[in-house]
Every structure is written in C-alpha cells, then in structure tokens.
Amino acid sequence: MTGGAPGGLPRISVDGGDVELRYMEPGDADAVLAFARSVPKHDLMFLQTDITTVEGVNGWVDDVLLGLAAVILATRAGEIIGFGAVARHEAIWMRHIADLHVVVGTSWRGHGLGHRLASEGLTLARGLGVRRATTQMTLDQIAAMRTFRALAFVPVAVLHDQVSDTNGETYDLLLMHRDLDPGDGGGDEGDAAAS
Numbered sequence: 001m002t003g004g005a006p007g008g009l010p011r012i013s014v015d016g017g018d019v020e021l022r023y024m025e026p027g028d029a030d031a032v033l034a035f036a037r038s039v040p041k042h043d044l045m046f047l048q049t050d051i052t053t054v055e056g057v058n059g060w061v062d063d064v065l066l067g068l069a070a071v072i073l074a075t076r077a078g079e080i081i082g083f084g085a086v087a088r089h090e091a092i093w094m095r096h097i098a099d100l101h102v103v104v105g106t107s108w109r110g111h112g113l114g115h116r117l118a119s120e121g122l123t124l125a126r127g128l129g130v131r132r133a134t135t136q137m138t139l140d141q142i143a144a145m146r147t148f149r150a151l152a153f154v155p156v157a158v159l160h161d162q163v164s165d166t167n168g169e170t171y172d173l174l175l176m177h178r179d180l181d182p183g184d185g186g187g188d189e190g191d192a193a194a195s
C-alpha cells in the first residue's frame, strides 16, 4: 500500500510551523512506539492493535510491508506529532472497505492537523479503489466525531461496551462511515489546510 499512494504528501503548516507528512517505514517503529506511549491510552482504544507495545508496533510494520495498511506520519523537526492510518480489510469479501484512524499528539490538537491527516487518509483510501471508508471512536471523542463529520462520514451504529480499559471499565464505540464514489476525484479532502 505504501508504494501505491496517489501523488505525494504535502509539507503543511501547523500552528505557524512546518510539518512534514510522509509514509511510515519500518525504521520508524521506535519513534511510533514513543509517540503512542505519549498519548493517553484512552485515545487509542479504537485501534485493533495496541501500538504502545513493541509487538503491536511490529505488527503494524508487518501490515505496512504486506500492503494491508499505510500510515501517514506527521513530523515536526523530525518528531512524530500525529498519524493517520488506513487499513484495508484482508478478507476478500471486505476488500471494498478501508478503515481510517487519526491520532494527534495532545499538545498539537486544535490546529487543523487531525482534519488534514483524515483528509489525506481518505484520499489514500480512494486511490486504493475502496468503495467505503469506516472509522470508530469512543463516544466521548467529540473532536474525532467532528473531524470525520466534516469529511462527510455519518454515524451508523453504536457498539455498546465494545472496548474496555485496563481497569475493566467499558466504553461504547461509535461506528461512522462514508461511501466513496470511484468516479469522484474531487471532494473536500484537501480543503481545510492546517493553519
């Protein structure tokens, strides 16, 4: 999935500073682990893989190498400050669907980076030819809902008590999706540049 990305990724400006968007490579594993560990665990509960563990990040790297996933990293002065992940379903009967996830470092939120990463992820998903993009978040992630609503995702289901923290407390997960018209090259994906 890494090599097949449509077009290059832009350099953008976030809160007045240069931010580079680039695809994750195997050599980024340690930096991704450090970034994941810097984010509240609650903010990662929608992921299928626990990327705060070495095994989890290595699994992600394997998925990237196998072409099952692509991860767009946002870096500032070489440090990861956010990512957007696109994972395609492996099963042949779900190959038309890609799952999108976005996480921004806590001190970088509210400057448009989340929207930008989600847009780039959506553009990537469209370039892969999938017909539907899905995402999930716990019901308290208001910024996440707004990010995906702005990209025309709609809520489709609430999965009751779907995720659980280390204390055993459970949370509902909101499933959102957006159908992608293969002929639609336009849309709003690139509009809301980070500022």
Ligand SMILES: CC(C)(COP(=O)(O)OP(=O)(O)OC[C@H]1O[C@@H](n2cnc3c(N)ncnc32)[C@H](O)[C@@H]1OP(=O)(O)O)[C@@H](O)C(=O)NCCC(=O)NCCS
Binding pocket: 043, 044, 046, 100, 101, 102, 103, 104, 105, 108, 109, 110, 111, 112, 113, 114, 115, 116, 135, 136, 137, 138, 141, 142, 143, 144, 145, 146, 147, 150
């Ligand atoms: C969701 C997330 C990626 C957004 O990143 P961000 O860089 O802060 O997002 P942006 O600045 O681009 O803002 C995107 C939207 O969220 C809104 N938003 C940002 N911070 C907010 C906050 N604290 N409270 C409510 N809304 C907020 C913005 O107003 C914007 O909505 P709008 O387009 O309707 O104005 C970030 O909050 C995050 O990492 N959350 C934890 C992980 C998560 O839940 N990810 C989503 C699951 S896929």
